[in-house]
Amino acid sequence: MSRIDGKIALVTGAARGLGAATARRFAEAGAKVVITDLNEAGGEETATAIREAGGDCMFLRQDVTNEAEWPTVIDAVVKQFGGLDVLVNNAGIWMSSSIEEMTLADWRHITAINMDSVFLGTRAAIGAIKARAHMWPGGGSIINISSVAGLRGAAFASSYNATKGAVKLFTKAAALEFASLGYKVRVNSVHPAVIQTNMADALINDFARIGGNSSNETRGTMMSRHPMGGFGKPADIANGCLYLASCDSAFSTGTELVIDGGMTA
Ligand SMILES: NC(=O)c1ccc[n+]([C@@H]2O[C@H](COP(=O)([O-])OP(=O)(O)OC[C@H]3O[C@@H](n4cnc5c(N)ncnc54)[C@H](O)[C@@H]3O)[C@@H](O)[C@H]2O)c1
Known part of the structure; x- marks a missing residue:
């Protein structure tokens, strides 16, 4: 039996890139996977490729910044597969700008996608994840994709830095809150360097x-x-997410999994 065999996972921003690689890896390991993205053509293509490789995968269009869409997506996952065990908050964008030139609209655009979505996703998914958490050693798992940019700053990347640093600390607070409430739901962040x-x-x-x-x-x-x-390669991050999604990481919550080829060592 593989380490996430039978689990049900939702990966956002999974039409391409790290999300697509993570969804593929989860499906190969026996999870049922729902992928969401704004990019419908790319999302359908990725889901089809996963199914053709023998995986169980469904695509749903979602804008992760849209508060009203989140409960609809979670309901659709529960209806299709019978529950939810793993959420990967992966959707995100890059933006570089000087602080002097950045508009408030630019700032709000990136914070909505990279940061607000992590709160909205966690809030929407926690009920479904905790309902099945007793089924697994280590319970359910929420994985938030931060970055090495959430650990240290870079010139001309202040908005990206701010969002990824916020994801890191939101993760720790959520991990402690759910543990204190007795939920068996772990929350961890992943910090890739350039992939x-x-x-x-x-x-x-x-x-x-x-x-x-x-x-x-x-x-x-x-x-x-x-x-x-x-x-790094997308598979390097997908393998890290597989670990955090699986029962092998049963005692890890609030941790930062840095996958950076030694960049921040
Ligand atoms: N690639 C890297 O070097 C790197 C390094 C550190 C962290 N990250 C983080 O990893 C995550 C994935 O990055 P990637 O490299 O795969 O990027 P990517 O641009 O290849 O893919 C991101 C996906 O998110 C989707 N997306 C964007 N806005 C969305 C929205 N509002 N709703 C739903 N989907 C949306 C895009 O359509 C796209 O399919 C991001 O959070 C990113 O910040 C990436």
Whole structure:
């Protein structure tokens, strides 16, 4: 029996990138997976690929910033699969801006997607997750995707830093609150360094523009900041999420799983 065999998981922002890799990994390990995203074509494509590989997967369109959509999504998951055991709050965007030039609308846009969604998702899912938590050693699991940018600052990334730092501490507070209430639901954060996805390309292009360097030069500089040599792969993060979703991490709550090739060591 695999480590999350039979569990029911919801992964947000899973049309591509880290969310898609995590959904694939969960399905391979025997979980039933619901993936959500704004990108309907990409989400359907990812869900179809997972089903074609033998997994059990459904796509739902969701804007994670929309408060009203959250209960609808959770109800649909419970109706389709009979409950919910794991939530991965993964959907997120990158934004770089100088503080002097950033508008309040820019700030609110990224905080809504990267930060508000984590609260909305946790609040909407906790009832369903705790209802089945007695079934598993270590109970249910909520996994919030933060970043190394939630551990330390970077110039021209203040809004991204602020959202990812907030996710880190919201995670710890939720972990303690649910433990104190006697819920068997663990809450942990994951902190990737640069992982090769579309977001990483956007980040490299932004820093190249800000620094007045070519994208290739900037890519090389950024790679050199990862002592293990280069960027991570989506599967590196998916494997970390698998651990936190599984019964193997039964005693871990409020922890920060840093997956960064040694960058912050
Ligand atoms: N790739 C990296 O280097 C890296 C490093 C650290 C942390 N992260 C974090 O990992 C998560 C995934 O990043 P990624 O690299 O896979 O990015 P990505 O851009 O490849 O994928 C993000 C997905 O989120 C979806 N999304 C965006 N806004 C949404 C919304 N309002 N509602 C629903 N879905 C929405 C997008 O459509 C997209 O499919 C993000 O939270 C990101 O901040 C990524």
